[in-house]
Amino acid sequence: MIIGQHFIEVTYLIATALFILSLKWLSSPVTARRGVWAGEIGMALAIIGTLFYKGIVDYKWIGIALVLGVIIGVPLGNVAMTAVPQRTALSHAFGALCVTLVGTAEFYLRTPDVPKFTMSVLSLEVILGSLTFTGSLMAAGKLQEVLPQRPITYKGQNFVNLGMLAVAIVIAVLLVLDPSRTALYPAMIVISLLFGVMMIIPIGGADMPTVISLLNSYAGLSAAAMGFVLESKLLIVAGALDGASGFILSVNMSKAMNRSFSNVLFGAFGQVQAAAATAQEARPVRSASAEEAAAILSAANRVVIVPGYGMAVAQAQHRVRELYDALTKRGVDVKFGIHPVAGRMPGHMNVLLAEADIPYDKLLDMDEANPDFPQTDVALIIGANDVTNPAARSDVSSPIYGMPILDVDKARTVMVIKRSMNPGFAGIDNPLYYLDNTLMLFGDAKAFVGNIVKELSGASAAHG
């Protein structure tokens, strides 16, 4: 028995080391896949070790559950790359569900003899777990577009939300003081579940990268709290790593949207009010055809393509790849400038472009891309809007003032593929479109890029 116990502890120790290595290897695309293998080996070791735990008397349900989990997990691992944001939200929900259920079972098994510290972390575990569960389901629903994507706001929303959270915390305190008040426990869970729903209601699509990161952080913290309840160092470490990761991403995202971190913590997302539609006088814009665009692009030395969520919606990434190939063949230097909040989750655009076989060393993040724009001949914007809006730099009255943007307006020519002049999701007018060096390319992103490619290959055939 003693040997068995030591065996388990050793597998956990090795798993912990492998988890840290796993994340370390993720720092570069060259070693990243090794990171996945390290994680898998660590996970397998920990699970096998746990199966030797002497307290386990019945393996039937464990076996059934593991098989069911695999059956559900395989399709979730094979979703289309465009569906990765909602898959990620769903997996946060599953993780939080696991933590909440285990915490709940532990509470009913242990009450009324729960030490104060254990009850505190258990409350933290299930409050965070419950709100992450429903919050992530809501986020997944919005991303999958089964729920309305428009933010729903009402007067006193923050007051109601913070009030609910306060009530949940008060109940937690009462339970810590006297864990035999079992009737309070379900109330705490229900309020936390409800809070998760209310928290996501005011969130719009553009805020999703921040929200997903924050939910990731909550899921990690609730798992770490579970580690304290179960006195498992392995769980504490894994939860802390996940919590730290989500926290760093949340801070990145909130910086990239110029929100203060407290603004994010208190769930005050979706506060970018639709700008008063003042700039509605018809200002002239210059537009161009695919033929003209192709001519300008092929004459360029250096092109930076700026993709946004619109590219994902139009499924245009493979056409973009063809454009990249056609231009590269002509000796044009093509790079991609990617804003941290482009898309619906951190890194979303990189994955879509990598899927379309674009080499990752051509993908520049904002800090790498911005110094290049003054030497860029053409900045081609596909389905991005607010992240290129120069008003964020200059117009103090703009709702996005102060948000770091890609300085596409500094390129010699700016081309914007857009369906129409309608303002974007946030309803903010973009002065970029009225600049003298801007050409609007009106049309569907996929079709328009396809037409440019056709023009380019037609022209090369004529030459050759």
Next chain:
Amino acid sequence: MKVDLITSLYVFMLAAFIGFEVIRRVSPLLHTPLMSLTNALDAIAVVGAIILAGKSETRMSTILGTIAIVAATSNIVGGFIITDRMLKMFKASKAPKS
């Protein structure tokens, strides 16, 4: 398996610091795989669920533990598969950069 509370707090603090330092170095290029990978690793909570479902204390704890195993296992399997699928797609240019 009794672990001193203060030891646990030390473990948490050190793991959080390591997490910050390691994850700060992850390129923004890989932030999506980072999230799916940490999600899979976070599902290590399955070990708690396995013990809960296996020790058969009450019917409720067994049911909750079983559902928890299903949820966590699907995260482990799905998370590792999709992370690997994504990372496989990231390729460098064939020609060396000038």
